[in-house]
Structure formats: C-alpha cells, structure tokens
Amino acid sequence: MTELLNSIIQGILIGGLYALFAAGLSLVFGIMRIVNLAHGDLIVAGSFLMYSAASVLGLPIWVAALLVLPVMALLGYGLQRSLINHTIGTNVLPPLLVTFGISIILQNGLLQLFTADNRKLDFGAIEVMSLKAGPISVGWYAILVFAVSVATIWGLQVLSFHTRLGRVLRATTDDPEVARVMGVRTEHVFGIAMAIALVICGIAGVLLSAWTSFTPLSGPSRLLIAFEVVVIGGLGSIWGTLIGGVVLGVAQALGGYFDPAWQTLAGHISFIAILALRPQGIMGGRRQ
Amino acid sequence: MSLLSTHGLDAFYGDFQALYGVNVALEEGQCVALIGPNGAGKTTLLRALMGWVPVAEGMVLFDGHQIGGASPDRTVAMGIASVPEGRRLFPSLTVDENLIMGRESGRRGAWTLDGIYDLFPSLRGRRGHLGSGLSGGQQQMVAIGRALMANPRVLLVDELSLGLAPTVVNDIARALPRIRETGVSIMLVEQDVRRALSLSDYAYCILEGRINLQGPSGELEFGDIEKSFFGEAA
Numbered sequence: 388m389t390e391l392l393n394s395i396i397q398g399i400l401i402g403g404l405y406a407l408f409a410a411g412l413s414l415v416f417g418i419m420r421i422v423n424l425a426h427g428d429l430i431v432a433g434s435f436l437m438y439s440a441a442s443v444l445g446l447p448i449w450v451a452a453l454l455v456l457p458v459m460a461l462l463g464y465g466l467q468r469s470l471i472n473h474t475i476g477t478n479v480l481p482p483l484l485v486t487f488g489i490s491i492i493l494q495n496g497l498l499q500l501f502t503a504d505n506r507k508l509d510f511g512a513i514e515v516m517s518l519k520a521g522p523i524s525v526g527w528y529a530i531l532v533f534a535v536s537v538a539t540i541w542g543l544q545v546l547s548f549h550t551r552l553g554r555v556l557r558a559t560t561d562d563p564e565v566a567r568v569m570g571v572r573t574e575h576v577f578g579i580a581m582a583i584a585l586v587i588c589g590i591a592g593v594l595l596s597a598w599t600s601f602t603p604l605s606g607p608s609r610l611l612i613a614f615e616v617v618v619i620g621g622l623g624s625i626w627g628t629l630i631g632g633v634v635l636g637v638a639q640a641l642g643g644y645f646d647p648a649w650q651t652l653a654g655h656i657s658f659i660a661i662l663a664l665r666p667q668g669i670m671g672g673r674r675q
Numbered sequence: 676m677s678l679l680s681t682h683g684l685d686a687f688y689g690d691f692q693a694l695y696g697v698n699v700a701l702e703e704g705q706c707v708a709l710i711g712p713n714g715a716g717k718t719t720l721l722r723a724l725m726g727w728v729p730v731a732e733g734m735v736l737f738d739g740h741q742i743g744g745a746s747p748d749r750t751v752a753m754g755i756a757s758v759p760e761g762r763r764l765f766p767s768l769t770v771d772e773n774l775i776m777g778r779e780s781g782r783r784g785a786w787t788l789d790g791i792y793d794l795f796p797s798l799r800g801r802r803g804h805l806g807s808g809l810s811g812g813q814q815q816m817v818a819i820g821r822a823l824m825a826n827p828r829v830l831l832v833d834e835l836s837l838g839l840a841p842t843v844v845n846d847i848a849r850a851l852p853r854i855r856e857t858g859v860s861i862m863l864v865e866q867d868v869r870r871a872l873s874l875s876d877y878a879y880c881i882l883e884g885r886i887n888l889q890g891p892s893g894e895l896e897f898g899d900i901e902k903s904f905f906g907e908a909a
Contacts, residue, residue, distance in 0.1 A: 558776050561765040568725065568747040568757050570780030
C-alpha cells in the first residue's frame with residue numbers, strides 16, 4: 388500500500404515535467420496553428436546544451452542552467468523568423484514538413500557532435516536526498532522539478548493574462564489578420580511565441596538532464612508525451628497542461644506499480660481513454 | 676490636396692480583378708460614403724486602402740505619400756484605422772482588452788478608454804465581458820472604439836449597420852458626428868443608401884469594380900442611385 392502511494396506521488400511529480408513538455412507545443416499550436424514536430428528534439432537539444440555547459444565547459448550547475456535559457460530563446464526566435472514564418476499560410480503541410488526536417492537535422496547534428504552514447508548529468512547530493520514522512524519517501528529532486536514546473540506554468544499564465552505581451556499573444560491566437568490591422572507585427576509575435584516555447588523546452592531539458600539518461604534520439608518519445616498531455620489536458624488551457632501531465636504521470640506510475648512493463652502502456656491507455664470519453668480534454672472547451 | 680485618395684486603383688483577388696481604375700478622394704474632416712450592391716467592390720476598396728489587398732504603390736496616396744501595398748500594421752501606424760467587415764472582435768479578450776488592442780499601433784492622442792466609454796455608455800457596464808458575449812450592436816461599438824484607440828486621422832468603417840436592429844444603428848450613427856468633431860475623417864461602406872447619404876458629405880456609387888456615380892451627398896438623386904445599382908447611370 389505504501390509502495391502504491393509512493394508510486395502515485397512519484398507520478399504526480401513527474402507530471403509537472405510532462406506539463407513542461409506540452410506547454411510550449413500547446414502555445415505554438417494555439418497561436419500559429421502549426422504542429423512543431425521538432426518539439427521533442429528541441430527539448431533534447433536543451434539537455435545537450437546543459438550537458439555542454441555543465442560537463443564540457445565545467446560551469447556550475449546553476450550558471451549552466453541559466454545560460455541554456457537565453458540560448459534557447461534566441462534559437463526559437465531565429466528559427467521562427469528565418470524558417471518557420473515562411474511556411475505559415477493556408478496550407479498545413481509546409482510547416483509539418485519543415486519542422487520534421489528540423490527534427491531530422493537536430494537528431495543527426497547531435498549524433499555527430501555527441502555520439503549515440505547515453506548521457507546523464509549529476510546535480511550532486513540533491514539527487515539522492517529524500518523527504519521522509521512516515522513510510523512515504525519522496526526525492527527532493529523530484530519535488531524541485533515539480534516546483535519549477537508549476538512555477539513555470541504559473542508564470543506562463545501570468546504572462547498571458549496580466550501583461551501587454553500576453554494580451555497581444557491571445558489576440559493573435561484569436562485572429563492574426565485583425566491583430567495585424569491593430570498594428571501588431573505578427574511575424575515578430577510568432578518569433579516571440581517560439582522563443583517562449585523554447586525557453587520552456589530549455590527548462591524541461593535542463594530538469595530532464597539529471598532525471599533520466601538521454602541520447603540524441605530521445606526527442607520523438609518526448610514529443611509523443613507532449614502530444615498526449617495536450618490532448619488529455621485540453622488544447623489552449625495553460626493549467627490543463629499541468630492536469631494532463633499529472634494524469635499521464637500517475638497513469639504511468641500505476642501501470643508500473645503492477646508491472647514495470649506496463650508503465651508506458653498505461654500512459655497510452657489513459658490517453659486513448661480520455662480521447663474517447665472527452666475529446667476536448669479535461670480543461671478544454673471552457674473558454675466561454 | 677486630399678488626405679487620402681486613390682489613383683487608377685486596380686485590385687485583384689488572384690486572377691479575379693475586383694476594382695478597375697477607381698479614383699476616390701477623402702478630404703480632411705470629411706465623411707465619404709461608398710454605396711453599391713453586394714460584390715461591387717466596396718469592401719475591396721477599403722481593404723486596398725488599409726493594406727489587406729495588395730496594390731501598386733502609387734495607386735494610394737495618404738497625406739502626400741504613396742502608401743499602396745503597405746501592410747495593415749504600417750497603415751494603422753500612419754493613421755488609417757479600420758472597423759473590419761463582420762466587426763471581428765477578439766472573442767477571448769474582454770471589452771477592455773479589445774479596446775486596448777487598438778493602442779498597438781503606437782499612436783498616442785486624445786482617445787482613451789474613458790473617452791470610448793463616454794461615446795458608447797452602454798459598454799461601460801460590460802468592460803469585463805468577453806467580446807464574444809456581446810450583442811451585435813455592442814460588438815460594433817467595441818469595433819469602432821478599438822479603431823479609435825489608434826487615434827487615427829482616417830477611420831474606415833465597413834458595413835456600419837449590417838445585421839443590426841435599426842434602433843441600435845441609430846445609437847451608433849449618432850456617435851459618428853461626435854467622432855468627426857475630434858478631427859477624424861471617415862470613409863464608410865453602408866448598405867442603407869438613405870442612411871449613407873445622411874451621414875456623409877460626399878458619396879461614390881460602385882458597380883462591378885467601377886465608380887459609376889458620385890457627388891455631394893445632398894445633391895445625389897435617389898432615382899439616379901437606383902439606376903446606378905442596376906448599371907443604367909450615364
């Protein structure tokens with residue numbers, strides 16, 4: 388019983404990380420109506436940036452982590468302005484093809500640079516310390532990851548609903564044509580949105596780099612999780628991504644509790660169940 | 676010299692030509708009406724002025740500058756604000772937020788949120804409501820207010836009264852003279868010919884992409900306008 392409870396808590400905590408996978412994907416889809424197939428690889432790119440800064444350059448963990456974020460932001464803005472903006476139009480296919488191409492280039496570029504070896508960063512003592520309450524034992528690192536995730540999602544919510552940039556992002560999501568008539572330079576706003584999405588990818592990549600091992604080919608499985616979380620939580624809802632992440636994390640934890648081989652399968656089953664029973668997602672369709 | 680004018684304006688949607696050599700002019704402080712049957716090219720003309728339809732540079736003059744083909748974010752920054760056809764509020768933004776979006780042009784001036792709520796008092800109690808939850812008339816008020824928040828020199832209004840109850844249209848129409856008092860020039864597309872003539876100083880009748888009748892609104896004969904609708908005007 389205690390073991391089950393521990394599994395569930397672990398599932399909730401990793402759910403925060405899953406929410407981060409999904410938040411950027413959801414933001415980009417909402418505002419530009421494009422599915423970024425390179426999203427998972429960009430998370431992995433964040434992990435490798437962290438690896439480069441911390442292990443190769445030998446910078447302190449905190450410095451390395453803070454360095455990854457502006458690099459990711461610049462990468463996002465640059466990719467959007469130089470490449471993805473040119474694919475946005477009435478046809479859904481060009482952005483899919485181009486982001487698929489970016490995904491392949493990232494995977495192979497990372498393979499060239501870092502080989503196919505498994506990597507994992509060591510954040511030191513925090514990884515092994517745990518909080519004990521009676522029979523329950525929760526790792527501090529998992530708690531930190533969840534706290535950072537919730538803070539990031541909360542920050543995104545504040546940005547969206549309490550700042551000028553957020554208002555412009557929401558207006559552009561509603562109607563990019565009219566936003567332009569108001570004076571909004573939508574190509575710039577799209578760049579900013581991608582920069583924000585990649586900063587979130589960067590946070591996820593940094594947190595993940597010490598959570599589990601990663602290789603240049605880990606991206607697609609992360610993209611899959613992001614998709615499932617967006618569908619479970621409901622497209623367009625910021626808090627929905629957190630709920631979706633927690634649902635997926637708990638489902639995986641429960642599956643893994645009964646049989647480790649069921650862990651991934653249980654996550655997919657929860658996704659299909661939500662898709663069948665509530666296609667708009669748990670928090671979807673509540674805007675009116 | 677006119678504040679805003681077109682010179683042999685041709686406009687296309689793909690291979691389809693919607694306007695043929697159109698010449699219109701809006702003087703400072705004036706209100707000009709565009710009338711004509713559906714599909715005549717009135718909306719296309721407004722879209723060409725605001726930059727929604729690509730046209731050659733020299734075909735549109737604003738304040739002495741060639742602005743044809745400038746994108747909508749640039750034309751609004753120059754002072755040409757629009758109330759688009761169908762009003763098109765941002766549905767997930769509140770009334771306040773919709774109005775504030777009008778400031779994105781970066782133009783500062785006399786129009787403020789309070790000024791808009793004084794112009795349309797019935798909006799004041801709805802400031803926190805979503806744009807999608809308003810009646811058609813209130814949506815039109817927000818759309819006009821949103822355009823005014825850009826402190827424009829020219830206001831382009833597409834289909835002022837379309838789909839609205841007559842009493843509501845009266846409320847909105849009463850606001851136009853007050854808007855003009857602040858120095859804004861207006862070009863409006865209006866289906867209701869009598870209302871268009873009563874609100875404007877000058878009117879153009881458009882049929883099949885060409886101006887076929889024009890004159891000071893007070894001097895145009897209703898019968899001539901009727902003929903122009905059917906292509907019989909001289």
